[in-house]
Amino acid sequence: MLKFAVIGHPVAHSLSPAIHSANFRALGIDATYEAFDFAPEALSSGVARLVLEGYAGFNVTVPHKQAMINLVTLDESAARYLAVNTVKVGSGGMMRGYNTDVAGFLDDLEANGFDVRGKQVLVMGAGGAGSAVARGCLEAGALDVTIANRTPRDGMLPLGSDLCRKIAENVDLVVNATSVGLRPDDPSPIEAKFSAKQVVYDLAPVKWTTAIVKAARESGAKALTGHGMLVRQAARAFEIWTGKKADVAAMFEAVKEFEV
Numbered sequence: 001m002l003k004f005a006v007i008g009h010p011v012a013h014s015l016s017p018a019i020h021s022a023n024f025r026a027l028g029i030d031a032t033y034e035a036f037d038f039a040p041e042a043l044s045s046g047v048a049r050l051v052l053e054g055y056a057g058f059n060v061t062v063p064h065k066q067a068m069i070n071l072v073t074l075d076e077s078a079a080r081y082l083a084v085n086t087v088k089v090g091s092g093g094m095m096r097g098y099n100t101d102v103a104g105f106l107d108d109l110e111a112n113g114f115d116v117r118g119k120q121v122l123v124m125g126a127g128g129a130g131s132a133v134a135r136g137c138l139e140a141g142a143l144d145v146t147i148a149n150r151t152p153r154d155g156m157l158p159l160g161s162d163l164c165r166k167i168a169e170n171v172d173l174v175v176n177a178t179s180v181g182l183r184p185d186d187p188s189p190i191e192a193k194f195s196a197k198q199v200v201y202d203l204a205p206v207k208w209t210t211a212i213v214k215a216a217r218e219s220g221a222k223a224l225t226g227h228g229m230l231v232r233q234a235a236r237a238f239e240i241w242t243g244k245k246a247d248v249a250a251m252f253e254a255v256k257e258f259e260v
């Protein structure tokens, strides 16, 4: 039997065990997928224990994606985005780190009929997720990517500014990569009137409809949520671990009840 896990802090809310278990069931693979809460100071000892106990791979979530860089050898994707969300444990316990988040995000856009090539993009939030997604859009051929942040630095646009609102109303794709929306009664990170030709992508894989998703839908824009990215990064992680194609439909079925 193969053993997999997700490590984070906190991690109890993670949908990854449900997503991966659904895929194992659909493919008839004898494997388990557990969630482990490792505090930052226990990260390296926790990871060493997973290797000793024979885990074949694990996912890494907040707040460990950056710290993990120092504990594994990096594949090109992890080196590029300076964040590890997937680790494969090889023979002799050698760990290799990958980043499937950005590819998962781009896969999901593509699966929803949005070709980022030549498009104008606004990414709100310049933390780990925002920076990686902004870079991913540029590398995938976006015409331009504007980054807006609550705390602007290095030429970033201030998130609440009039210019930011104007850009949000005119670009092809608006991405929310801020932490605003992670709590059920959060407002939208931006007051903007979207239009039907826009796509609004809220990266937060939460169990409620966020204010920005609601606003996007009310204006006729296409709204995508973090569940799509979560499923597709999981599919890529599974493919790295096993060399097999994931059953993406079964994975989506596992988060369907949260897709509002």
Ligand code: ATR
Binding pocket: 062, 124, 125, 126, 127, 128, 129, 130, 149, 150, 151, 152, 159, 177, 178, 179, 180, 189
């Ligand atoms: P992640 O790994 O999810 O990207 P992170 O690196 O902690 O998480 O980044 C959080 C992002 O949300 C940052 O862009 C942060 O803005 P600051 O750089 O100004 O801190 C943004 N953020 C957090 N709380 C916010 C709030 N109340 N309003 C607007 N932006 C917020």
